[in-house]
Amino acid sequence: MTITRRTVLLGATASAALLPIAARADTKEVVIGVLYPLSGSSAQIGVDAKHAFETAQDIINNKYDFDLPLARDAGLPGLGGAKIRLVFADHQADPQKGRAEAERLITQEKVCAIVGTYQSAVAVTVSQVCERYQIPFISADNSSPSLHRRGLKFYFRAAPHDEMFSKAMFDFFDALKKKGQKIETLALFHEDTIFGTDSANAQLKLAKDRGYKVVADIKYRANSPSLTAEVQQLKAANADVLMPSSYTTDAILLVKTMAELGYKPKNIVAQDAGFSEKALYDAVGDKLEGVISRGSFSLDLAQKRPMVGKINEMYKKNSGKDFNDYSSRQFMGLIVIAEAINRAKSTDGDKIRQALVATNIPGDHTIMPWKDIKFDAQGQNDDADPVLLQYVGKKFVTIAPPQAAVAEAIWPMK
Amino acid sequence: MHDVTHAIRRRRDLIVAAVLVALAACVPLFVKDVYVQNIMVLTLMYAGLSQSWNILGGYCGQISLGHALYFGLGAYVTAILLTKFGVLPWFGMLAGGLISALIALALGYPTFRLGGHYFAIATIVIAEIAYLLFLNWDWAGAALGIDMMVREDSWLKFQFLRSKLPYFYFALFFALAAWLVTWWLENSKWGYWWRAVKDNPDAAESLGVVVFKSKMGAGAISAFLTAIGGAFYAMFVSYIDPDAVMSFQFSLLIALPAVVGGIGTLWGPVLGAAILIPLTELTRSFIGGSGRGVDLIVYGGLIMLISLTRPDGLLGLFSRRKKEVAR
Numbered sequence: 028m029t030i031t032r033r034t035v036l037l038g039a040t041a042s043a044a045l046l047p048i049a050a051r052a053d054t055k056e057v058v059i060g061v062l063y064p065l066s067g068s069s070a071q072i073g074v075d076a077k078h079a080f081e082t083a084q085d086i087i088n089n090k091y092d093f094d095l096p097l098a099r100d101a102g103l104p105g106l107g108g109a110k111i112r113l114v115f116a117d118h119q120a121d122p123q124k125g126r127a128e129a130e131r132l133i134t135q136e137k138v139c140a141i142v143g144t145y146q147s148a149v150a151v152t153v154s155q156v157c158e159r160y161q162i163p164f165i166s167a168d169n170s171s172p173s174l175h176r177r178g179l180k181f182y183f184r185a186a187p188h189d190e191m192f193s194k195a196m197f198d199f200f201d202a203l204k205k206k207g208q209k210i211e212t213l214a215l216f217h218e219d220t221i222f223g224t225d226s227a228n229a230q231l232k233l234a235k236d237r238g239y240k241v242v243a244d245i246k247y248r249a250n251s252p253s254l255t256a257e258v259q260q261l262k263a264a265n266a267d268v269l270m271p272s273s274y275t276t277d278a279i280l281l282v283k284t285m286a287e288l289g290y291k292p293k294n295i296v297a298q299d300a301g302f303s304e305k306a307l308y309d310a311v312g313d314k315l316e317g318v319i320s321r322g323s324f325s326l327d328l329a330q331k332r333p334m335v336g337k338i339n340e341m342y343k344k345n346s347g348k349d350f351n352d353y354s355s356r357q358f359m360g361l362i363v364i365a366e367a368i369n370r371a372k373s374t375d376g377d378k379i380r381q382a383l384v385a386t387n388i389p390g391d392h393t394i395m396p397w398k399d400i401k402f403d404a405q406g407q408n409d410d411a412d413p414v415l416l417q418y419v420g421k422k423f424v425t426i427a428p429p430q431a432a433v434a435e436a437i438w439p440m441k
Numbered sequence: 442m443h444d445v446t447h448a449i450r451r452r453r454d455l456i457v458a459a460v461l462v463a464l465a466a467c468v469p470l471f472v473k474d475v476y477v478q479n480i481m482v483l484t485l486m487y488a489g490l491s492q493s494w495n496i497l498g499g500y501c502g503q504i505s506l507g508h509a510l511y512f513g514l515g516a517y518v519t520a521i522l523l524t525k526f527g528v529l530p531w532f533g534m535l536a537g538g539l540i541s542a543l544i545a546l547a548l549g550y551p552t553f554r555l556g557g558h559y560f561a562i563a564t565i566v567i568a569e570i571a572y573l574l575f576l577n578w579d580w581a582g583a584a585l586g587i588d589m590m591v592r593e594d595s596w597l598k599f600q601f602l603r604s605k606l607p608y609f610y611f612a613l614f615f616a617l618a619a620w621l622v623t624w625w626l627e628n629s630k631w632g633y634w635w636r637a638v639k640d641n642p643d644a645a646e647s648l649g650v651v652v653f654k655s656k657m658g659a660g661a662i663s664a665f666l667t668a669i670g671g672a673f674y675a676m677f678v679s680y681i682d683p684d685a686v687m688s689f690q691f692s693l694l695i696a697l698p699a700v701v702g703g704i705g706t707l708w709g710p711v712l713g714a715a716i717l718i719p720l721t722e723l724t725r726s727f728i729g730g731s732g733r734g735v736d737l738i739v740y741g742g743l744i745m746l747i748s749l750t751r752p753d754g755l756l757g758l759f760s761r762r763k764k765e766v767a768r
């Protein structure tokens with residue numbers, strides 16, 4: 028065969044046509060949608076979440092020597108080293124906007140999974156959209172127990188829900204009672220949105236089942252300008268344990284009002300939220316020595332698992348903060364979905380779902396105090412053990428459960 | 442002479458509306474993107490809601506900052522009837538509208554005696570009370586809200602898995618209905634009464650206008666239409682909670698398009714919604730992801746700009762030009 032000008036031309040065109048394809052195969056990426064409140068009153072949560080997700084993305088996309096899924100590889104080996112790309116969207120804590128943004132992420136940005144959403148009400152509509160489009164939804168940090176009980180096939184939550192959190196508190200009370208402490212009466216103090224309502228319902232039920240007397244059950248208006256009347260009721264009840272379920276601004280107001288009215292609770296065991304936020308301790312930390320909050324994360328884990336400390340440093344470099352209860356769960360949310368996509372070797376929603384169902388990550392391959400990550404038929408991880416943390420000497424120490432504890436609880440609090 | 446031009450103007454309005462509706466109805470043939478369709482649905486919904494608000498707030502001059510109450514009632518009645526009693530949303534919608542109209546009459550009885558700012562304050566307070574009641578009413582879902590799972594496409598249940606078109610055409614119908622009601626009322630005896638009441642209630646009364654009754658009429662019609670919009674919203678989002686349908690923010694969102702577009706005018710709410718809604722949605726989606734709140738700054742800045750340069754609404758732009766031409 029003689030080489031004519033035409034064949035040269037043909038060959039050149041063919042290789043030119045092939046080039047972009049080859050290039051595309053190299054830079055193949057997996058797009059994941061991240062839906063958080065990035066403006067409005069909970070914008071700070073969204074901004075912190077962004078840093079947590081970017082830290083997880085960095086670990087997945089680059090090589091790190093951690094015992095964490097996908098850390099030792101660059102990108103997803105199951106998909107030829109494809110990198111994770113995140114698309115952030117803002118739902119402004121509005122279920123309607125969450126739904127619209129989820130639809131946009133799926134149809135325009137072509138995401139293969141969505142992670143979100145902080146507010147449980149928004150998770151309701153976002154998970155509905157994901158179900159309709161057969162795209163997995165990772166509920167990273169929503170704690171409402173009603174979420175996974177709706178018969179959804181594409182809903183997954185690796186972290187504990189509020190009933191598990193409340194159960195951990197009552198297990199702790201039971202253990203203290205066995206040691207001879209007197210705990211008989213409880214006072215519940217909760218805000219009136221989905222979070223406070225769910226939390227109080229779970230606590231009321233547990234108190235009844237385990238024989239604790241609820242001497243005050245006070246529901247208050249979230250973001251209330253004054254809590255004086257409510258605190259007076261708490262003071263009158265003077266229960267053995269005060270159990271608040273409050274977001275940050277309300278928690279600050281509660282602590283200030285208690286100090287003004289001269290009420291010093293015997294013990295405070297809080298349902299996370301405001302009580303795990305740095306802002307609360309910056310504002311009124313001096314009045315909170317000995318307060319106990321449930322959590323799903325504890326930096327004490329770094330003593331047993333050094334990578335936790337190193338990853339925390341990476342996060343801190345981005346955000347200026349230590350991992351807290353929310354950012355750690357958000358971080359794990361992306362690791363869990365990326366690990367499943369890697370095993371699915373596909374970005375098809377149904378195949379990722381099947382991989383998620385088969386998830387089995389041992390606890391020491393996470394940054395959490397959990398036993399492991401496995402999803403039940405409803406998409407809930409029942410092995411996510413919560414921890415109880417006590418605020419002692421300007422930092423939190425883990426006091427329960429026994430396998431994660433590094434110190435004895437100071438009871439009653441000072 | 443005046444009568445002839447008036448009749449011509451009214452006929453021209455009707456023709457413009459017919460052309461706009463026909464054009465809008467064709468848009469989904471070309472725009473297949475669900476995200477853009479979603480913005481169009483919301484724009485039409487707010488155009489209808491603001492038009493409904495305009496009947497009471499614009500024409501009759503009774504500034505209500507509590508329309509979230511009627512919106513929420515429409516949404517809740519429809520959702521509760523559907524999830525608890527299996528009543529189809531088409532009937533739930535009418536029930537919600539009627540209940541809202543009755544409540545508007547019951548609330549109007551004491552509040553329409555209040556003048557000016559006191560009426561506005563009363564509407565805020567009443568809507569806030571209703572919001573708190575729903576937030577604490579366990580049977581109605583309290584803070585957890587009502588989740589209406591969509592299992593299949595169904596016209597009977599007005600639920601659709603992925604398609605936005607049925608919602609789009611309903612929203613178009615709703616906006617058109619609210620516009621036609623306004624168009625018709627504008628030229629009726631009531632329309633003239635309302636404007637008289639707005640300008641000077643005492644003078645109107647002395648000339649034989651039944652001020653109190655005409656306010657009640659405006660309140661009931663406005664509440665009925667707003668509740669239909671609320672019922673639509675519940676079906677469209679398929680989940681409602683007190684924060685999402687009854688918060689004070691909604692009262693403002695309902696009034697804003699009319700205020701920005703031109704309060705007490707036929708076209709003001711439509712124009713206001715057509716500008717404000719796409720603006721909020723697009724800025725949030727395309728610059729809201731940064732977490733710096735730029736989208737809200739842009740949005741707030743534009744509203745300030747409009748209110749400073751066109752205090753009587755954007756519609757003023759058109760009428761001014763017309764006057765200049767006439768000169």
